[in-house]
Amino acid sequence: MPDTRSHRGAHPEDARLFAPPVRPLLREAAGDLAWLLERGYPAGAAGKLVGDRYRLTTRQRTAVARGTCSPAQAAARAARRVPPEALADRPLWIDGYNLLTTVEAALGGGVILAARDGTYRDMASMHGSYRKVAETRPALARIGGVLAALGAVEVLWLLDQPVSNSGRLKRIIEEEAAREGWPWQVQLVDDPDRLLVAAEPVVATADSAVLDRCGPWVSLARAVVRREVPSADVIDLGGAA
Numbered sequence: 001m002p003d004t005r006s007h008r009g010a011h012p013e014d015a016r017l018f019a020p021p022v023r024p025l026l027r028e029a030a031g032d033l034a035w036l037l038e039r040g041y042p043a044g045a046a047g048k049l050v051g052d053r054y055r056l057t058t059r060q061r062t063a064v065a066r067g068t069c070s071p072a073q074a075a076a077r078a079a080r081r082v083p084p085e086a087l088a089d090r091p092l093w094i095d096g097y098n099l100l101t102t103v104e105a106a107l108g109g110g111v112i113l114a115a116r117d118g119t120y121r122d123m124a125s126m127h128g129s130y131r132k133v134a135e136t137r138p139a140l141a142r143i144g145g146v147l148a149a150l151g152a153v154e155v156l157w158l159l160d161q162p163v164s165n166s167g168r169l170k171r172i173i174e175e176e177a178a179r180e181g182w183p184w185q186v187q188l189v190d191d192p193d194r195l196l197v198a199a200e201p202v203v204a205t206a207d208s209a210v211l212d213r214c215g216p217w218v219s220l221a222r223a224v225v226r227r228e229v230p231s232a233d234v235i236d237l238g239g240a241a
Helices: 020-038 043-054 058-066 071-080 096-107 136-150 166-180 192-198 220-228
Strands: 092-095 111-114 120-122 155-160 184-189 202-204 233-236
Touching: 020 043, 020 058, 020 071, 020 233, 043 058, 058 111, 092 096, 092 192, 096 111, 096 120, 096 136, 096 155, 096 166, 096 220, 120 220, 136 166, 136 220, 155 166, 155 192, 166 184
Parallel strands: 092 155, 092 202, 111 233, 155 184
Antiparallel strands: 111 120
16 A cells, blocks of 8 residues: 555554653663663563563554663763764764654654663654655755754765665755755665774764664764654653763
8 A cells, every 4th residue: 555644653552551650661661771771681571471471462562672771771871872962073974764753753643752772763664665754855954944944064965876766866965055055965785784983984874773883973863853853752761861
């Protein structure tokens, strides 16, 4: 079935599944999952154990899993994390879809997870195809405004070439950058993760696989959402501080 969404907003069941009374339970579940991961339990088995104990739905289990890592992973990632203010006069490589969909979701009223490693993550899933939504250009405007205020230079956006409509998104990003005079370049590449892991510049991502292997990184989605979308629906799973 084709994707006909015009917004990167909340799932129809999110108001119930992530209602304020439920959130402490999800945070407790995330804490239990982190405890199990730290002791070597496989992620799948640990997630099922925690999900069954707390009687979580599939979407709630996904949220807890996306927002949780072991304390050792969180500490290792934190040791390489730089504050947004450190981007002044430094080049930056951006995990394009990873950043953009999170800011789009925040603007569209979707659930944002304050993960235990200090990142912000969304609950969106592209399934190999990206669709421009009403929040796309506003999200780029807010990202650009934050980066301009921070003084970032030589900003490189990396987009997954195999994802459908990447070429169209590349043109949109380039149009916004040209209109505003932002120092952005956009590249379509087969495997952004491989480049981000080996990058010397600071990288902006919330991808767990990248965060475990990259050099200096910044939680740019978190910075943009907190500064530009203060009304975002953020669920604290242990990483809001």
